[in-house]
Amino acid sequence: MTEELEFLIKKDKVLKQIHDDLGSPYIPNRPEGFETLCKLIIEQQVSLESAKACFKNLETNIGIIVPENILKYSVEELRTFSISKQKASYLIALSNAVIEKSLNIEKLSSFNDEEIRSQLIKVKGIGNWTIDIYLMFCLQTKDIIPIGDIAVVNTIKKLYNCNTKQEIIQISDNWRPYRSMATYLLWHYYLAKRNRKPIIY
Template sequence: MNDSLEYLIKKDEVLKQAYCDLGDPYIPCRPEGFETLCKLIIEQQVSLESAKACFKNLEANIGNIIPENILKYSIEELRTFSISKQKASYLIALSNAVVEKTLNIENLSLLNDDEIRNQLIKVKGIGNWTIDIYLMFCLQSKDIIPLGDIAVVNTIKELYNCESLEEIKQVSESWKPYRSMATYLLWHYYLTKRNRKPIIY
């Protein structure tokens, strides 16, 4: 058992029970870079099954997911590849930020979490949920709680009998400095209770 899991199950009886019942959570890991940010944009507010299908369709039509390839297409053209109008505009905004060098994705790992957030939030279509997931999956940040994630919020509500965002935040505060691992446990619980598996692509 790693240090973060050991810390959490000693401190929180609810997470301890979840761990005892379900075992080790799946720890997502994705490569840093432009393609992953594109995936996260496509994944916003839709199921991972739907997002995977959209991404694969985009990839089949434009080839390598690089800024130069995305910028060959207009918003309307990207929509024909199963990308919504809004997300097409976000993909173009991200591509322009990289090409124009207002965003250096390769250097993000050299910054702290707050500095990374300040860089990414400037890009149209990249909000706190997208940044949280990038920090967790790509940069292995240990203390992230994505409260824009409905599965996380609903699982906290269910397990801790709380409703308001303030109550949810109070619960999550006790998991510092390992809120990312707490999140993985919550996702594990959420998926297991619904007989679902993590989607990897």
């Protein structure tokens, strides 16, 4: 068992019960870079099943997911590849930021979390949820609670009998400095209750 799990299990009986019942959670690990940010944009506010299908359709039609290939297409053309109008505009905005060098994705890992957040948030279509997931999955940041994630929020509300954002934040403060691992446990519970497995692509 990892240090993070041991810490959380000793400190929080709800998380301990999840671990006792379901075992250790799956820890996502995605490569840093442009393609992952594109996936996260596509994953915003939809199921992972739907996002995976959209991404694969995009990949089939444009080839390697790099800024130059996305910028060959207009928003309307990208929509024909199962990408929504809004997300198509976000993918183009990200591609332009990389091409124009206002965002250097390769250097992000050399900055601290807040510096990374301040750079990514400038790109149209990249909000706190996308940044939180990028930090967790790609940079393995240990102390993130993605308040914008519906599955996490609803699971906390259910298991801890709370309703407000402030209550959720107060509960999650108890998991510092390992809120990311707590999030993985909550996702583990959420998927298990729905007989679903993590989607990897």
